[in-house]
Amino acid sequence: MTEKELQHLNRRELLEMLIAQMEKNEQLQQQLEKVQSKLQSKYIAIQNAGSIAEASLQLNGVFESVQAAAEQYLENIKRMSDQQEQMAQQLQADAQKQADAMIAEADAYRAKAYKDADDYWQQVSDKAQALLRDQESLRQLILGGRNST
Secondary structure (H helix, E strand, O other): OOHHHHHOOOHHHHHHHHHHHHHHHHHHHHHHHHHHHHHHHHHHHHHHOOOHHHHHHHHHHHHHHHHHHHHHHHHHHHHHHHHHHHHHHHHHHHHHHHHHHHHHHHHHHHHHHHHHHHHHHHHHHHHHHHHHHHHHHHHHHHHHHHHHO
């Protein structure tokens, strides 16, 4: 599976893949146990064998199959570890992108809120100044009317 395909998988699909790999791991463990059991039976056969040469010939095939099973098991473990590491890195990168986007959105909202508040304050201030000017003009008119009487 390619990295792009892994990126498009959701958490459930990733977990299903992990479970499938764990099941495969268990199967390989069972195979290893079977091979080890066969190895034990071969050990008994060696004890019953008449000579060292006969025992070595009998064991040769067992060791090869045990070695192959062990190599396959280790290869699967390494592959699963690599896949999990890649998934973890991708999840971390995605989380960082989401966090950065949320921070940018919050900063934009904060800047807009400050601008809206400043604009509103400027409008209120302009209206208050206009009212004060009108009040001063009215006071001057009233004082001017009293002085002329």
